[in-house]
Amino acid sequence: MPExxxxxxxxxxxxxxxxxxxxxxxxxxIQLPFLGRYGWDRDELYFLSAARRPALGYVDFPPLTAxxxxxxxxxxxxxxxxxxLTCLAAGIGVIVLVALMVRExxxxxxxxxxxxxxxxxxxxxxxxxxxxxxxxxxxxxxxGFLYVALRVLGRPEPRLWPVLGLVAGIGLEAKYTIxxxxxxxTVGLLLTPSRRLLATRGPWLALGVxxxxxxxxxxxxxxxxxxSVHFASSQNAKTAAxxxxxxxxxxxxxFLGLAGAVVAVVGIVWLWRRQRLRPLAIVPVAVTLxxxxxxxxxxxxxxxxxxxxxxxxxxxxxxxxxxxxxxxAAVGALVLVQLAVLAxxxxxxxxxxxxxxxxxxxxxxxxxxxxxxxxxxxADQTAQAWRGLPAAERRGGxxxxxxxGEASALERYGPARGLPLVLSGHLSWQYWRxxxxxxxxxxxxxxxxxxxxxxxxxxxxxxHIDNRWHIANEERGxxxxxxxxxxxLGQLWHPYIARNVL
Numbered sequence: 150m151p152e153x154x155x156x157x158x159x160x161x162x163x164x165x166x167x168x169x170x171x172x173x174x175x176x177x178x179i180q181l182p183f184l185g186r187y188g189w190d191r192d193e194l195y196f197l198s199a200a201r202r203p204a205l206g207y208v209d210f211p212p213l214t215a216x217x218x219x220x221x222x223x224x225x226x227x228x229x230x231x232x233x234l235t236c237l238a239a240g241i242g243v244i245v246l247v248a249l250m251v252r253e254x255x256x257x258x259x260x261x262x263x264x265x266x267x268x269x270x271x272x273x274x275x276x277x278x279x280x281x282x283x284x285x286x287x288x289x290x291x292x293g294f295l296y297v298a299l300r301v302l303g304r305p306e307p308r309l310w311p312v313l314g315l316v317a318g319i320g321l322e323a324k325y326t327i328x329x330x331x332x333x334x335t336v337g338l339l340l341t342p343s344r345r346l347l348a349t350r351g352p353w354l355a356l357g358v359x360x361x362x363x364x365x366x367x368x369x370x371x372x373x374x375x376x377s378v379h380f381a382s383s384q385n386a387k388t389a390a391x392x393x394x395x396x397x398x399x400x401x402x403x404f405l406g407l408a409g410a411v412v413a414v415v416g417i418v419w420l421w422r423r424q425r426l427r428p429l430a431i432v433p434v435a436v437t438l439x440x441x442x443x444x445x446x447x448x449x450x451x452x453x454x455x456x457x458x459x460x461x462x463x464x465x466x467x468x469x470x471x472x473x474x475x476x477x478a479a480v481g482a483l484v485l486v487q488l489a490v491l492a493x494x495x496x497x498x499x500x501x502x503x504x505x506x507x508x509x510x511x512x513x514x515x516x517x518x519x520x521x522x523x524x525x526x527x528a529d530q531t532a533q534a535w536r537g538l539p540a541a542e543r544r545g546g547x548x549x550x551x552x553x554g555e556a557s558a559l560e561r562y563g564p565a566r567g568l569p570l571v572l573s574g575h576l577s578w579q580y581w582r583x584x585x586x587x588x589x590x591x592x593x594x595x596x597x598x599x600x601x602x603x604x605x606x607x608x609x610x611x612x613h614i615d616n617r618w619h620i621a622n623e624e625r626g627x628x629x630x631x632x633x634x635x636x637x638l639g640q641l642w643h644p645y646i647a648r649n650v651l
Contacts, residue, residue: 165252165261169245172265176240179269179499180278184237185229186500187521189561191554191623193281194524197227198557199577206369207577208376209384213322214283227561232281239285240277243455244269246292250459253299256466264462267412270491273404273451276498280517283324284448290320290327291452295429298334299456302343302425307351314355318362325377326449331359333435333453337428373580380576388444400447401437403494405454408487413454416461426460433457504618513620520554523616523624527555527594528562534611534629535568535592542631547572547588547638549646551595555624559594572638574646586639595627604641605632 189197199207200218207215217235225231248265256264268274277285297313300306320327338344338352346352360367370377392400402410413433420430436450469476496502497516504522513519531548538546548563548571550556556573563571572582592611593601601608612629616622634641 159255160252160257160261162249162252164258165248166245168258168261169248169265170241171262172244172248172267172269173241175266176244176269176274176277177237179275180237183500184233184278187504187518189229189521189524189558190280190282190517191520191524191557193229193232194557194561195553195576196281197222197232198553198560198581202581204369204580205365206373206377208579209380209576210283211322211325211366212369213286213319214281217286218281229281233278236281236285237278239289240274242289243274243292243452246289246296247455247459250296250299250456251462253296253303254460254463256459256463260462260466263466264459267409267462267487268455268458270487271404271406271409272491272494272498273448275491275495279498279500287320287324287326288452290316290323291330292455294320294327294330295432295453295456299426299429301351302346302428303423305425307349310351310355311358314358315362317355317359321359321363322366325381326445329436329439329445329450330432330453333432333439334428336435337431340431341427342424343428385444388446392444392447394441394444397441397444397447401451403490404448404451406487406490406494408483408490409454409458411483412461412465413457414461415464416457416459419460419464420457429456429460508618508620513622519620519622522618522620522622523614524554524558525562526616527558527614527624528566528568530612530614531559531592531594531629532563532566532568534631537611538592538631542590542633543569545588546590546592549573549591549593549596549632549638550578551575551593551600551627552623553578555595574642574648579647582642586637586642588638589634591632591634591638593630593632595624596630598628600645601630601632604634604645605630606635608632 196214196218199210199215200222203212203216203219205212218232221228221231221235244265247268248261251261251264293316294313297309297316301309301313317327317331320330338347405413417430417433420426433450433453433456436453440446440449465480469480496512500518502510502512507513507516507518513522535543535548547569548559550559550571550573552575553573556571556575556578559568559571570583572578572586593605593608595614608630610628610630614624614627614629616625619625638646
């Protein structure tokens with residue numbers, strides 16, 4: 150089979166960018182009307198707390214998301230819409246890169262436009278403005294890495310190896326899962342004639358650049374006893390319990406949409422038939438299998454399909470040039486299938502339904518949106534409990550929260566309600582405390598009575614957490630307790646309070 154088009158035969162970059170931005174405009178037009186509809190997610194509150202404390206590392210995520218949050222917070226304050234717009238921008242960046250991949254593979258403007266709009270309408274792409282999360286910066290890094298890899302292997306353009314390493318390093322600062330993409334590309338090189346490239350300095354230069362960019366986080370991890378390694382082990386066990394391997398595969402297809410999955414498979418075949426691009430044909434298969442074995446989330450490998458999807462669109466474009474009505478009908482059927490999947494998936498990836506509608510239908514339990522309910526009420530209930538205490542107990546007291554969501558919500562909403570210092574030992578919150586912890590009294594939120602018996606000489610229940618919709622999420626029903634501590638809080642911190650697992 151012929152190799153990808155030579156550089157001089159490719160269409161203009163400007164055309165590809167315009168096609169990509171057209172797809173991005175479709176994505177934005179669908180998502181912007183629902184921006185911030187339900188409220189802050191527990192993870193978003195956590196990332197906001199991290200943004201107030203920029204560091205080189207955190208227990209359960211690399212620092213890039215917190216630094217982006219820090220920039221947004223400096224410019225726009227605690228704006229949920231502003232934070233989510235950064236993720237929408239990352240999602241649009243992925244769409245533009247898909248159009249650029251099509252150009253690199255020899256597809257014209259029609260194919261570039263089809264690919265950008267097609268990726269924009271995939272369920273995996275339509276939630277980028279729904280939550281401020283490392284996932285979207287991770288997807289952008291994967292797509293950027295694959296675009297540079299396509300140029301390195303396809304043209305070939307070996308001078309871009311350092312750029313590939315730079316993108317990989319930035320990706321590692323966004324989400325550690327991009328390491329699987331690096332492994333998959335290495336496997337692709339080893340299993341194809343492109344293995345000869347490993348004998349050149351390019352890949353090793355790329356690796357050196359990636360490690361150099363990633364080094365600050367590695368130093369932080371070493372200084373803190375490698376907490377992310379311990380967290381990953383416990384999180385993998387939790388993920389394995391949540392999702393079977395069968396569900397992983399089904400959900401992966403659902404996130405792409407059936408038509409998107411078909412196009413990606415066509416693209417894998419198309420890439421395999423071009424010798425220089427065979428490593429990129431292996432990448433989507435390898436990342437899917439690695440996460441399947443490691444019991445990762447079903448959406449983890451999906452940005453690895455961007456290059457396969459782009460190749461599939463190019464392949465279908467060439468197939469349609471024969472002009473057969475049957476072929477046009479087949480592609481039209483694929484489009485209709487994708488639109489049908491989108492209609493079904495929309496309420497799961499976009500907040501298209503009102504809160505009242507979701508409550509009446511009882512569908513909250515099937516979405517992650519349940520973690521966007523009840524945070525102001527939690528702060529109100531905690532503040533009410535705090536204000537009802539005698540002045541002697543409130544003097545010098547703190548609020549101690551059981552998990553990162555509670556602590557971050559109380560930090561976000563508590564000051565306006567008169568709450569004192571909020572502390573927690575959960576995940577990165579364990580590092581966000583004063584050096585001296587002399588407190589002997591705390592209002593404790595979310596802990597069970599077994600834990601309270603360990604740290605309190607006496608305690609009494611002040612209330613129970615609820616939300617205005619009475620939705621059964623992770624917080625509802627937990628207690629708010631007045632606790633007289635057995636010893637100063639600092640002496641209890643490491644034996645009982647600090648913990649870095651979910």
